Every structure is written in structure tokens, then in C-alpha cells.
């Protein structure tokens with residue numbers, strides 16, 4: 719599943735792939751950080767634990 723984040727540096731919309739984890743819960747493992755496709759800035763994935 720892809721998650722959309724906005725780059726902190728340039729404001730571009732970035733799709734980050736989250737790998738499904740677990741079986742019964744809808745949880746996804748996102749990379750801790752990812753690189754903006756537009757400006758190559760390193761973005762930290764926001765924590766969205768319930």
C-alpha cells in the first residue's frame with residue numbers, strides 16, 4: 719500500500735510504499751526515512767501508531 723507524504727523541503731507529494739505486516743490488523747511497515755523524488759531531501763516518516 720502506498721502512503722502519500724509531503725516533502726518537508728520542497729512540498730512535493732511523495733508516495734512511500736508500506737509493506738503489510740500482521741494478518742488481522744491493517745498495519746503497514748513504512749521505511750523510517752525516504753528520499754524525495756523531486757529534490758533528494760531525506761524525509762523522516764511520521765509516526766502514526768494508534
Ligand SMILES: [Zn+2]
Nearest residue numbers: 725728754757
Ligand atoms: Zn522534496
